[in-house]
Every structure is written in structure tokens, then in C-alpha cells.
Amino acid sequence: MTGPVDQPRRLTRDEVAHVAALARLELSEEELELFTGQLAEIIEHVADVAELDLAGVEPTVHAVEMTNVLRPDQVRPCLDREEVLAEAPSVEDHRFKVPRILGEAP
Numbered sequence: 001m002t003g004p005v006d007q008p009r010r011l012t013r014d015e016v017a018h019v020a021a022l023a024r025l026e027l028s029e030e031e032l033e034l035f036t037g038q039l040a041e042i043i044e045h046v047a048d049v050a051e052l053d054l055a056g057v058e059p060t061v062h063a064v065e066m067t068n069v070l071r072p073d074q075v076r077p078c079l080d081r082e083e084v085l086a087e088a089p090s091v092e093d094h095r096f097k098v099p100r101i102l103g104e105a106p
Contacts, residue, residue, distance in 0.1 A: 011040040 016036045020027045027035065081094070090097040 011036060011043060 013032055013036045016039060017027070017032055020032070020035075085091045085094065085096070088096050
């Protein structure tokens with residue numbers, strides 16, 4: 001931005017209550033007061049950030065340069081099926097047997 005940004009008007013309790021109603025949230029009086037103050041502070045901080053002179057600053061995704069940290073895929077021996085299944089609490093047809101979920105039929 002090239003110049004100062006007008007200070008945003010203060011967020012009101014009624015505006016927070018209206019947004020909460022739109023989101024179908026029931027807030028107590030204490031929560032309305034708390035969230036009104038917290039949201040107002042967030043909006044003020046955003047306004048402060050909007051005032052920064054960022055001319056010549058390259059947009060970035062991360063604060064520090066990142067490189068691919070993944071290793072290349074390598075074929076390696078896997079675990080022995082019989083050895084692994086021998087440690088399982090329950091086995092059926094050479095597979096782990098797990099309890100049914102969500103009322104699935106057998």
C-alpha cells in the first residue's frame with residue numbers, strides 16, 4: 001500500500017451476535033463480550049499489517065527457503081508375512097482379522 005489506511009471502526013457486540021446467529025452459534029453474554037474484544041483486536045492487527053510498506057518485497061509461501069526433503073524410493077525387503085501375522089491378535093485367511101464396524105453384514 002502506498003499510504004496510511006483508515007483505522008477500521010470498532011466492532012460492536014451486536015455485529016458479533018449477528019454473525020454468531022448466522023453461524024447458528026449460541027453465545028452467552030460473557031462469550032459475546034469476550035469474542036467482541038478478541039475479534040476487534042484481530043481486525044486491528046490486520047489493519048496494522050495492511051499499513052506495512054511492502055514495495056519490493058517478493059511474495060513467499062514460507063518464511064525460510066525450503067527444499068524437497070524426501071528421500072528417493074528404494075526397494076527394500078519387507079517384513080515376513082507369517083512372522084507378522086503370528087504377532088496379530090486375530091488372523092483369518094492369512095490376513096489381520098478386525099472387528100466389524102458400522103453394522104456391516106458378514
